[in-house]
Amino acid sequence: MSDGSSTDALVGILRREVAGLPAGARLPSSRDLIARHGVGPVTVSRAIAQLAAEGLVVTRPGSGTFVAVRRSRPGSQAPDTSWQAVALAGRPQAPGGDFGAEPGGTDDTSATAPAGTISLAGGYLHENLQPVRALGAALARAARRPDAWRRAPAVGLAPLRAILARQAGPGVRPEDVLVTGGGQGALSMLFRAIAAPDSPVLVESPTYPGALAAARAAGLRPVPVPIDEDGLRPDLLADAFAMTGARLLYCQPTFHNPTGTVLPPDRRRQIVDVARAAGAFLIEDDFARHLGHGRPVPPPLVADDRDGTVVHLTSLTKPASPSLRIGALVARGPVMGRLRGMRLVDDFFVARPLQEAAVELLSTPAWDRHLRTLGTALGERCAVLSGALAQDLPDWVPVRIPAGGLHLWLRLPEPLADGAVADAARVAGVAVNAGRRYFPAEPPAAHLRLGFAAAADQADLVEAVRRLAAAVVR
Template structure:
């Protein structure tokens, strides 16, 4: 019998054991489990890791393994996704072609939307400081843990087999647990990162030429994906508490849109977190309009503390919210693993589109992701990343206040990778960005973050892609010099 099937049998046995225990109860030690079930220590380790990835157990180094808390399920009514039949009207999908692709009779077409200007950073000259990147510096990435996870995944006998279309069950269970609420693994579709999922969602839900409501400002990658799908982004203004529900209702009424894209947690570029009192309001407005709300939650692991509000999808039972998240930002640009949480007919449509686009996400990456998030090293990395981002954010904000006091920091973010800075009246963001580059600092001009006319001149300044705090301080000094030249 293979080690994989043996560990699978042990997982089944341990699930039966967990059913007899209460949350917080301690499992037998690894030695006791090897003796009781007559398996090797490696088999026990793999089985515990699989249960930890599902959220069934919690491992505490030096203490043992414990039964995880089992959240109660709401039973007041059954979910009702029948409204989606109206919202999806006019965006028909050929299920015949899907079936043919599933059985290999039709080649699958792979396409990637043009991401010009979305998050790509042009190569910088020697000595330049990166404040325009969308990913943390390699020093902030869990390189050793990633390498170890990939090595363990590669040793699995089925590592190079075809993956299920929806993704590996243990990985879907991980994302379901992160989403919370009543989300199950069956509600999860694994994607090749967040950007790929965005492209798929826009093409699947809205008809070409139709409107899609977006925050203003908004993540440029979403704007690019929407336009590549033939959609027309319509701005909905934000304030210091996030998207404005009153203006959102007006936008739905005026445009007839059936799709809203937003980032409620650590919004890119402003870092805003949607206020608690608005979170349910936003979902209610979308539900009343018979529309989908795409919740881009790819910044969830980028909080500067571990206190992060739950996703909107956790409280949604009728399929209004389509949740999008990813491991790419907190881990590595090349760990292209994300997930879409959806319920009802829209999930069946997304699975169908997966056959047309790419069939499935590469299994070795999925296996490596399962290995990574099931370890204590991952939790340790997230704690260290949170502390590092908090420190870098404070360092850059303080340095900017000294070097360019005329630049206004719109808010001090509690998460994310960037500061959103408003420039003085009469100063042009693109000109300022070009001047900064001449001084050896790459920053992002704010104009491209607006789906229509910008409300002012802004810069997005990243604090995660630089080598460290000293480089951020030097970058602020150079920006001060650039600002004085332009004044």
């Protein structure tokens, strides 16, 4: 009998024996196996190695060979991953791991919602609001470029950086721009680059849940700073810096998510001045710059910043498509060097074809036409949703009718609870966002965020409110 056939025969015998033994049981020694089966030491060694490769046994030098923990139960179709609880012991759970797990907690309902569900929970445009034809044409033109598949620079393509610099303001240079793969990854990079673990980071209350998840994943402690009808309050911000010693502020000055507030000009200057006086960075999340409802949008905070206090974050995913994963960071000074270094560690560069497509899209008249059409459509949808609420749920009054963005922010009348309403809405075929996840600490009241951009059309918005009213009354 050849060595190969002897090994195969012994593997088969031992595999059957292992199947009948409990996890952790010790197999006979190599000497015993040689004597019992009349094979050589090489055959035994190869057989044990084969079983170890299959995950059936583990070898411990000096102790012997033992039956491994079984990864699946005999006769079960589902894998048994309970062993991972031990392997992951001592490692803290990722703060974003349950992002969206609460009722009404996710922005992406497409994969889990039953057929017929109307989404008021989305953070992106419905496909019929996206510039699908312009995107397709831009991607086709980009793919025809002879260098389309070459490696892109770590900082991004020069033409794209120039376009994004112009959008950020006259004081921003292309070399101040770092192209990123969308906004969420850039936000995660910023938190890790700027603040040390266990440091406080000041945030508006309420604020974007993705920012809270990213901050906590970076080991930071979000500290709430209340807002009023005009947004972040400079006096309370100064107090928060003084009390916490924070060196980082995250805020959304334009069409704040979820409330829709826009910081007025005087407060915009004060907020930057307060951060500068504290020796702190200010992360300006400008996700909604292209989502105005036809009215002029204030210039970004970074446009008037000269000493690197403001780090500006923008993205094309909101006004274009969730799959156009192109964003940008604008930063000056040593922090930009740190961000470039992190880019090389995280992902090297953003895919060149996607960057080339973004250049093509932003360089054509079709982009400006899309933004004008989008602004009109969003304004109309906002009015339709507000009107439907006033008719069918008059006690659900929006905190404000926003002049831009994708959402209405509602304070629910007592004794309604946001989680219970979100559950009832889901049963009625409507996806909404419960308000509790937007607060870094205990929410002062029950709120809902209702989006008007993810539904297919205005009729769906009216129908969604009708379903909500019937669900709550029931």
